[in-house]
Amino acid sequence: MRNELNNIQWCPWCWDYLILWAIRKWLIELWVDKKDVVIVSWIWCSGKISQYIDAYAAETLHWRSIPFWTWVKLSNPNLKVICIWWDWDWYGIWLGHFLHACRRDIDITYLVLDNENYALTTGQTSPTTPIWIKTKSTKEWNPSNPFNPVKLAESAWCRFTREIDSKNVIGMREAIKEAIMHPWFSHLNIIQACPSWKVW
Ligand SMILES: Cc1ncc(C[n+]2csc(CCOP(=O)(O)OP(=O)(O)O)c2C)c(N)n1
Numbered sequence: 001m002r003n004e005l006n007n008i009q010w011c012p013w014c015w016d017y018l019i020l021w022a023i024r025k026w027l028i029e030l031w032v033d034k035k036d037v038v039i040v041s042w043i044w045c046s047g048k049i050s051q052y053i054d055a056y057a058a059e060t061l062h063w064r065s066i067p068f069w070t071w072v073k074l075s076n077p078n079l080k081v082i083c084i085w086w087d088w089d090w091y092g093i094w095l096g097h098f099l100h101a102c103r104r105d106i107d108i109t110y111l112v113l114d115n116e117n118y119a120l121t122t123g124q125t126s127p128t129t130p131i132w133i134k135t136k137s138t139k140e141w142n143p144s145n146p147f148n149p150v151k152l153a154e155s156a157w158c159r160f161t162r163e164i165d166s167k168n169v170i171g172m173r174e175a176i177k178e179a180i181m182h183p184w185f186s187h188l189n190i191i192q193a194c195p196s197w198k199v200w
């Protein structure tokens with residue numbers, strides 16, 4: 001279905017490669033028919049991931065992923081819908097949608113590739129940047145406390161919400177599998193190493 005799956009436009013040292021590897025692995029092992037899988041994503045660094053996975057894919061605009069995948073799932077409940085997103089969009093400009101998605105508890109897998117900065121626009125502060133960190137947009141330091149994504153999700157009744165570091169490769173691989181297998185809404189925040197901009 002997808003051409004040029006290996007024409008990947010990430011920095012050669014990006015940890016997204018390992019996340020991609022884990023997702024590809026489980027899709028091959030868990031679903032024989034790739035036509036049963038829909039990856040919902042958008043652009044930016046991590047958002048390009050849907051272009052590198054051999055399944056149906058949709059690139060939706062910002063927060064519009066939630067109306068989109070809700071429609072996909074309700075139209076065909078047999079599809080496995082995996083939404084792959086990133087910290088600024090998910091915990092920033094459409095945080096409200098996130099909380100409502102948690103409490104609606106529709107069977108969607110939500111993987112957030114959280115590199116704690118705006119990587120595509122060269123390293124500005126995001127909602128998950130740790131406090132006191134110097135970034136492109138905070139020359140002295142970041143004066144704001146970061147969100148705790150798991151606590152946020154829990155506060156909205158999310159029944160599967162976890163965080164894992166991409167450097168814990170085996171743990172991450174297993175957590176992705178568990179998130180995909182969970183039969184309701186699952187939220188996995190992957191702390192993604194971004195050696196280009198995340199230097200803390
Ligand atoms: C409403 C809006 N404001 C600003 C931008 C510019 N913009 C493009 S990518 C980006 C940051 C992306 O950061 P993140 O979502 O964390 O993804 P990453 O690149 O780190 O994977 C911004 C601010 C935009 N596209 N839309």
Ligand code: SF4
Pocket residue numbers: 009010011013014015016045046115119120193194195196197
């Ligand atoms: S800027 Fe960071 S997140 Fe983007 S491709 Fe490079 S290492 Fe990966």
